[in-house]
Amino acid sequence: MLKKTWMIFGASLLALTSAGVTAQSVHAAAEAGSTGPGDAQYNLSANTSVTSTGNYFSTTGGPASGISSAEFTIQGGQLRLIAVPDFNFSTVSIDKVVQGGTQSLLNNSVTTSGVTSKNTNAFDGNAGGLVQINDFRGVTSGWTLSLKTGGDFTTTTDGSDTITKASLAISAPTATKPTSQANIALAGSDITATGASIATAGDDQGKGQFSWTMGSPESATVNFGGENVTLKNNAVYQTPLTWTLTAAAS
Template sequence: MRTLNLKSGLASGVAVAALALFPLAVAAAGPGTATSNLTNVTDGYAADSTSTAEAQTTAQFVVAPGSLTLNSVPNIALSNTNVKDIATAATTLPLSSSSTVTGATTYDGDGNGTLTVNDYRGSHAGWTLTVGMGPFSSGSSTVSSATLNLVTSKPTTDNASTSAPVALNIPQSTVTSGWITNPQTLWAAAANTGEGQNTASTTEASSLAVAKQPLISAGTYSATLYWALQNAPTAAPASTTTP
């Protein structure tokens, strides 16, 4: 019996020593993982004299996409001339000091000469703005040849990398199925540019060159400008349907 008690006492001493050296369980300190986290560690994460209890959570918000929009396009009011000037020589008409156009059949034009494109899609895909000009006419009378020299100001853009509109010489062109047949690219925003608001204005350097036309008739002549915004940095072929 004394031998058994001695062995039992030795075993108990070894067990106590083992517990001192190797605790039965160590409380989790975090941060959590997919399989072990604060949602399934019922005792929580423990902090002691040698370690901190750590956890990680998430802050999150959603950025909803917007649209690519054409917000303003300019009317082009040109200075007046007379039959003699056009009948005897080629004539250049500068912009008029008045921004008012009369007798126009289009309703989208901005009287301040402003051109604005907004891109809030968040796709950074770029865009292209084209423009073309139909023939000048006054009733049944037409202008045989005219070219609009369109010059815009340096734009204000939210993305400083966005390129400026280019100067264009836009001749009179034919209109098929309600749309111009050969528009030109005025403003192209490459990928990763053109985001936010983009605004430019026509400048006094713009003008209309009218060829000599002895048979010109008196009247108020108007031409339609066809503006098209496309959601890609390279313009697609001209539309053949009314947008």
């Protein structure tokens, strides 16, 4: 009877082996000093600083601990101009235009119908006074932001002359920026159709998100040089503003 039992057990073990199931689990640690399984799920390597000469981590004398790796690759981003504002200088007296003078900013909401610029050849300005630049390129040589006007201030009101002697000045001394980056101010005077640089980031400066809010009277002024023109009451004058962001040569 005992012999018959052993014969049945031997036959069963042979059948399991033939089916690919062994007495030792596939992912079990190898015997001391021998080679481990080394497949995709269990790939302990020998002769590392933690495994010594075996392909296993033994709990003899304490917990077993393995060291693997985590990895990712950085992909550089882009330099982007995100937002630029409109400027509304409120109501300007005729004598200020004719004799010369300065008018401070009122807010950032401008007329959008029946005018010569907004929604005609200038489309992008926001009403929140926001200027924003994003630079996520990584190690960079910096960037420059410049501003120019369309030259003349024009109106759709018949009989009211074009204003040719007007320029802008802007000032936003403090940027909202990453704490690791140095401040960059926006500043420029006598800005006309010729254009002017209003902010510059040097090597490895201006990285991350930089923004400025230009909604206070100190943020911008329009400066009139004085000229002999005919101006009609309630005529709305506009000029397009072009903000240009340029990556510095590397």
